[in-house]
Amino acid sequence: MDKPVTYDAPAPKAGILDIAPYVGGKSKIDGVAEPIKLSSNENALGCSAMAAAAFSEAQSKLFRYPDGHANPLRAAVAAYHDLEPERLIFGNGSDEVFGLLNQTYLEAGDNIVTGEHGFLAYRISALACQAQVRLAPEPDLRVDIDNLLELVDARTKLVYISNPANPTGTWNTPEEISDLRSRLASDIILVIDEAYAEFVDEPTWESALEMARGHDNIVVTRTFSKIHGLAGLRVGFGYCPKPLIDAMDRIRMPFNINLPAQAAAVAALSDRAHIDASRAQVTLWRPRLIQAIRSFGLEVGNSAGNFVLIRFRDAAEAARANEFLMEQGLIVRHVVNYGLPQCLRVTVGKDAENEAFLEALGRFARVSER
Ligand SMILES: Cc1ncc(COP(=O)(O)O)c(C=O)c1O
Known part of the structure; x- marks a missing residue:
């Protein structure tokens, strides 16, 4: 007889089991x-054909270790964004860059400050460092600079914002970002996550890359998961002051960006047509989705990302809408984990996908007498 299963395994360090496991977007519906x-x-359009070809070509080199400093990728990103190559750190997704920052700067009892609906990855690795996560209220679902600063104290090591923000789709102006920077002590790192930068067409938004160049405590992150459609390969980067790179590079795993991912990311940067088409799909459909959703009597905010956030009357109605959409074969995100149980987030898809979504949501609105 098999021995009964016992659960007296070694205990993880304090706090680990209090971390809620990250739940990604669903990808299946039974039946x-x-x-x-x-x-x-x-990315609704997938990745660039040039990136896919570079990935396939890398097959012949799979027995080799990747370039531990991602030098060709570093050069390509530096040239594309006009940045100093030595100020870049690459991560297995920008998620890993957040993890490296947290591991490098947080001791037990320190804290990070972010918005109450901020991206969950910042929090998970901070909690793993036995740091505290402080969530600043976001009135109107926007990051509020005064509210963030109110939570900063002597144990604050990092302040995280995403701009544009996920899942709210809201953004902060350059004036707000410089206000935050100027009121933050210079020994606190301000991380500005620009995962959705390429989708913004708001005149009141600006990348913080230029501002970061002149300051020793600002990090700006970007990703290949969104505009380049390479989420499955996991490539992101941070533009950081050199001393931060020197510190983080000591704990970064030597080969954290795999070989086909490096090759595909370099190729993706050279495919301007795919970048433009990806952006155009979002700038065409985002206002169409917003207008149509409003015409159904539902509330949806303006968005600067490749998604929109729909606000229902309450959590129960959002759950019903989610179920209804699933029954029609549509998977969207009920953003309960982000403190928004009354909301569903919907990514801009291909033309036919967006049309199918609007058709189904319109029906839901009619049956629930909107
Ligand atoms: C705000 C924000 N930052 C970062 C990421 C993750 O990027 P990556 O895939 O590079 O880890 C996401 C992904 O959804 C995001 O929404």
Whole structure:
């Protein structure tokens, strides 16, 4: 007879089991062969054919270790964004860059400050460092600079914001960002996550890359998961002051960006046509979605990302809408984990996917007498 399973395994360090596991966007619906997946802010057009070709070509080199400093990728990103190559750190997704920052700067009892609906990855690795996570209220679902600063104290090591923000789609102006920077002590790192930068067409938004160049405590992160459609390969980077790179590079795993990912990311940067088409899909459909959703009597905010956030009357109505959409083969994200149980987030999809989504949501609004 097999021995009964026992659970007296070694205990993890304090706090680990209090961390809620990250739940990604759903990708399956029972009984539906090909659901329409609009739940993870992926690129509706997929990745560049040039990136896919570079990935395939890398097959012949899979027995080799990748370049531990991602030098060709570093050069390509530096040239593309006009940045100093030595001020870049690459991560297995920008998620890893947040993890490296937290591991390098947080001791037990320190804290990070972010918005109450801020991206969850910042929090998970901070908690793993036995740091505290402080969440600043976001009136109107926007990051509020005064509220962030109110939570900063002597144990604050990092302040995180995403601009544009996920899942709210809201953004902060350059004036607000410089206000935050100027009121933050210079020994606190301000991390500005610009995962959705390429989708913004708001005149009141500006990248913080230029501002970061002149300051020793600002990090700006970007990702290949969104505009380049390479979420599955996991490549992101941070533009950081050199001393931060020197510190983080000591704990970064030597080969954290795999070889085909490096090759595909370099190729993606050279495919301007795919970048433009990806942006155009979002700038065409985002206002169409917003207008149509409002015409159904539902509330949806303006968004600067490749997604929109729909606000229902309450959590129960959002759950019903989510169920209804699933029954029609559509997967969107019920953003309960972000403190928004009354909201569904929907990624801009391909033309036919967006049309199918609007058709289904319109029906839901009619049956629930909107
Ligand atoms: C605000 C924000 N930052 C970062 C990321 C993650 O990027 P990556 O895939 O590079 O880890 C996401 C992904 O959804 C995001 O929404």
